[in-house]
Amino acid sequence: MAGPLAGLRIIEIAGIGPGPFCGMMLADHGAEVIRIERPGDGPGFAPGVSDDILARSRRSIMVDLKSPEGVAIIRDLCRDADGLIEGFRPGVMERLGLGPDALLQDNPRLVYGRMTGWGQEGPYAHTAGHDINYIALSGNLHTYGRAGQKPTPPANAVGDFGGGGMMLAFGMVSAILHARQSGQGQAIDCAMVDGAAVLASMIWSFYGNGNWRDERGANLLDTGAPFYDSYETADGKFIAIGPVEPQFYRELLRLVEATDLPSNHFDARTWPEMGASLDQLFRMRTREEWCALLEGSDACFAPVLSLAEAPLHPHNQQRGTFLHVDGKVQPAPAPRYTRTMTEEPRMSQVAGEDTEEVLASLGYEAADIADLQARGIVGG
Template sequence: MAGALEGLTVIEFAGIGPGPFACMMLADHGARVIRIDRPGAASRVGDDGQRDILNRNRQRIALDLKDPASLARIRELVKEADAIVEGYRPGVMERLGLGPDVLLADNPRLVYGRMTGWGQDGPMAPLAGHDINYIALSGALHTYGEAGGKPQFPVNAVGDFGGGGMLMAFGIMAAVFSARTTGKGQVVDCAMVDGAAILSAMTWTFFGNGIWKDERGVNLLDGGTHFYDTYETADGKWISIGSIEPQFYALLMEKTGLKDDPDFARQMDAKAWPDLKQRTKALFLTKTRDEWCAIMDGTDICFAPVLSLAEAPGHAHNVARGTFVKDDGMVMPAPAPRFLGTPAPEPKLVSTPID
């Protein structure tokens, strides 16, 4: 099977992080993604030759962006493409002679994807930054962490990948749909600060309705409660509990032997949460992670063990679904989401060179 995006052609200007992630998602589902590498780049990732999951399923061509002949070759490629994705600072593509005015004149149906941290305009647009900075400015980082503690960033998932690459993939497909309807392409200005903000839409809902305190670790979904958090077990491992709804909470109380404790009947009493949290911590330290799994697996408690990167691919559920696959000796997440009618082809790490 070729995938749901068979027939889509995307030109990718090689970069790191969110741009490659967006193009990985498109390529995973059948798009022809041609990555423009600098001369001498390795076929799998870049100068160091290490394998990079984000660059899987590509075709590649090495072109010098300072060479007029290479720039002319790029313009020829773009004339036949549906979209491009570039991740340079604002103004760089214009200085190369590859800005939107030029490429949309060559190809009026082109979708011109621009991936940046701060966006194409605004006072911070020309400045450097990383995921941690973008999620900080969006307000999202302020919400992550324990009560009384410092903000804790979730690696670079929220800015680079959720609010960056995934949003770019959506933007490309939305603009391609529009272009195929109207015949007109456009620029997609994808800024990670915007993406981090929109990923927090539910938090803003709670905050706007007065049911979210503007501080960390004291709210329903940020570890403030005893029934939605992670807990250490007797063997130094961890479990996750998410028993929000009354029926799930009742099952948690039953399986932990707390159903007759009147204090734990105060599930939604925020004043009781700190004390109940400490008692719950002590409880989960009485058994190993595997012992808690034996008690809670297969129930509607909303429970799962916290698996390490080494453990996750071997879990029975992930094995059954094929959540992880392997190529060239490297374990990696499988393409997602699933398309039952046009499933994604098996991902390949090594890129295919073209002339």
């Protein structure tokens, strides 16, 4: 593997959402990630052909974690690993005999990454939840939506991926750096409710300084300000503008030839009238016509592209923001590096396809592997 994390080995206990995203980020940037599938388990990277982008660029083995032999295999894998990622509820890995105390005893340098919604402790720790619940408790969901309307979740980007998987990936790399310097591994308690709260740090700063009203659709960045919003165009499509700084706002006014808009766009008293004027203005031309006028300027403009359109935009094409892998479009690894270049992602085809190879690398004899397969302890 190429990339800045080349040489790291991470063991990933298969799950859905944020855990696999963390594994994908580490694998995208060069770490060897071995994903442990459970026989007959799913969804996502389940037995059979897989097209799960979150599971790309891994080696995959299938192990029954509820058997003593399966537990022994995982412990063998972790003896020489830099890290492990798991996303079960608190206590599950301990009951399997694979908790951090056991694995850190085997490998004191191991970084044990725990991905949950509520965290390892607290009144909600053992209850079920999803992204929408975690961002609700963090205060984030309250800020998403228009004035007078109910909160609108931003799909599952903030809890699962920004506050969850990305936060755990950062924590894994940080703790691995510490382990390499000190020889001491540790467990990471990564909770999506905590991570979502951190992602809103700037909003908390505004709120604490009296510059953010604790209601939706009333502030600079939540559609309260009409110059930071999306607008429908003549052809029923949408564009987005965000000229917050005065010089960028002046550039927008100049290009659209809007003489009726206020020169001081921060005066909230003018926002309702300004929003109505901008709404009427942008409905006068198609999205393509607005692109012809505003793209490439400092008016802080972009077309609102659909999932089908985004990979076709010239900017995304020139940068290679999206890739075609096995005939399917997916985001390219990010960020980019000038020296430690990353490889193009590769998709695994069958869960457990690398079982024999990985076990052989641990010293298991072919006859022993065949016996484990015959008894359903491992797949492949």
